[in-house]
Amino acid sequence: MLPLLLRSTLKRCPTTCNSSFYSSRSFSWTPYARGFLRTTPRVQQEVLTPNSLPKEQGRVFDQEPEFYKRIGKPRIGKQILFVAVGSFFAITLAATQTTIETEHWTERMLSVSPIWNVKALTNQDLKRAQNAELIQRMRETLTNIQSTVQQLPVLIRPWINLAFVSVMQPYADASEGKRLCWKICLLNAAVYLAWKVKRWQGFMTTRFMHYPLSGLSMTLLTSMFSHRTAIHLLFNCLALESFGSAAYYYLLREQNKEEPEILESTSSYHFLGFFVSAGLFSGLVSHIVSAKIRYPRLIAQLSSSANVSKKTETWASAVAASTASAAQATTKKTARDILPSLGASGAIYAAVTMTALAFPDSQVALFIPPTYPINIQYGVGGLVMLDVIGIIRGWRFFDHWAHLGGAAFGVLYYAYGPSYWRYLRRESTLADQSLVGES
Template sequence: MWSARLIFPARNFLSGQPLSARSGLLNSRVPIQCSNIRTGGSRKAPRYGKGSNFQPKTETKIEVETGPVSPSKLWKPLGFTVAFSSACFVGASIWQYENILARRKQQWNWYEEQLVRPRKYGWIRDRLNHVWNGLTEGQKTFYVICFANVLVFLCWRIPMFQSTMVRYFCSNPASRVVCWPMALSMFSHYAPLHLFCNMYVLHSFSSGACASLGKEQFVALYLAGGMVASMASYVYKCVAAKPGLSLGASGAIMTILAYVCSRYPDLKLSIVFMPFFTFSAGTAIKVIMGLDAVGILLGWKLFDHAAHLGGAACGLGYYYWGDKYVWQKREVILRWWHNIRGSGSH
């Protein structure tokens, strides 16, 4: 039960040295798989020799913007965070509306579904449908999110994509592109262990969160939490003048973790590899947030502690006020969408 959002310090990119990436309860050193990393195109990274872990076949030129970040530059990502998060909940409201209509239509058309419509043939397809339909809504949602994360992870393995991956799938307040990386970085993992630990934690809490929120609200909260975590990371890097690239889903996962631990504080949890050691969910979220707060105060650079705290704060805030002031206020959106669908059908 642990997740981590990695910080890749800018100085490692400048020197071309392998980045030290640690995730979860275990450590793993991972060299960045690029043979030519530049800052402003002025400084080359040394080539890897025969004794290195990776020998690139093609050279990839990567520019990493560094330097102090002016507080005035944070207004644009702040506006994007508000707009993106709002769009997530608006989209979730419409998604839920359409799902309710689809279920009602399916109930009325059961005769056509069962007898008139031709059956899907093929043993493999039938078996896959059977397995998929046997999953809970939380499990289905998790596998979709996990698939997106694995797909981005595989893109990191393609040398010709790495310039794009660093620019758009790593959040960096000093970059010329500051908005979309805030969202895309929550699906980005470079180290296999980092990906595994984050997906393990998400799998552990997704079913409980979906059971409480519904899949539509769960996805909206997950995405909005990831955005708030990225924004918190930007603010910390700007105030502390500590530039660096961040990536990982742990900010969004911390949002779900904080919500579930607040919703079910007496739920018993355990640490992976130590199932005999159990503790309450309420205690777990306090300890995790406390460690992240200490990490910020002491300047720990292993994880993006600001992003963790930002995501956790989003989850706690949504538990206490989100349902009343956000989700229960969607009636205006539903009425507006209902009118659009009604006018479009005539």
């Protein structure tokens, strides 16, 4: 066989043979039968000279190194830069927009009643004014609906009014944080419905799922709001409504502790900046693990010696070949694919861990299936431990690395997020005041 011939001649011509050529050739060259080759100097020279290879074999030999050169190692630099810049932009834009809206409501309050020229405004005053305007707009909308349905039969009009009140009354009674979480859930539902349009399947797969080996960065953001199954969407929305509104209240409470108080008419932009940054960070953690840990392991498994087929000539070699085939099948089973990721679980995990740290005495219970209430820190600790076990055991149903990345972001934001937000708010307020003074 040709590999045996090379072994016998490699010692004779060390200057002619190349060790790298010999080691890589065994993965791409099919050996000939022993009887068709004679160990003559001419044959040895032809075998050991790469230029004298048959064209088809030389082409196969050249393709394998080119394949690895073309694929290379997955890069993570663009994704890290995208997440860093995107998170900074999201938080900074949230602080700037909060300052603009607060200035707008402050001017409105001062122009409506002269009492605010004597009495100092507070955040509670601004929020009461916003809530009063929201209720006023709802009443005007209900009046317009009633005038519009006058042409409908009398039996239908009360049902339309009842449907509007049944939807809008809970919205008016809910907290600002819960309303914002409902809006995020509606956005997730809209993306879910887009998945159901067959014409958009290709676009949604490319732009609303993050493939770690695709080289794309924008999908780290779009995949955060993407869900392909109804059960995935339902559980994420339930968790977001519960823990998202609690995280919103914590951010609001921390801002109200500021001395001297910085007026803030809403914390919606703060929570949105936190939510987007948490989703980007959790997706980046999963991306780095797939690119730098899972991908090298996959390549190592697929290129192992168990995947090299050998020619069987005797009964003993047939037994060895069957063993190699079994090893090859085992390797293919153990080699995990690099799966895409999507969903808001990472950002929700950040809200969960931040809530557990902010309200350590709270209790939580599962709605589906119903369970007894337990301390929130025990519950969150159990979720984190479940993800750690999933990583160790190799479970692939959930993106456990994204969950852990989101949990880590929640801990970091609990420790440093409110102080950084106050710094941005002070800077944006000073910048706005300087612009007003110049004008």
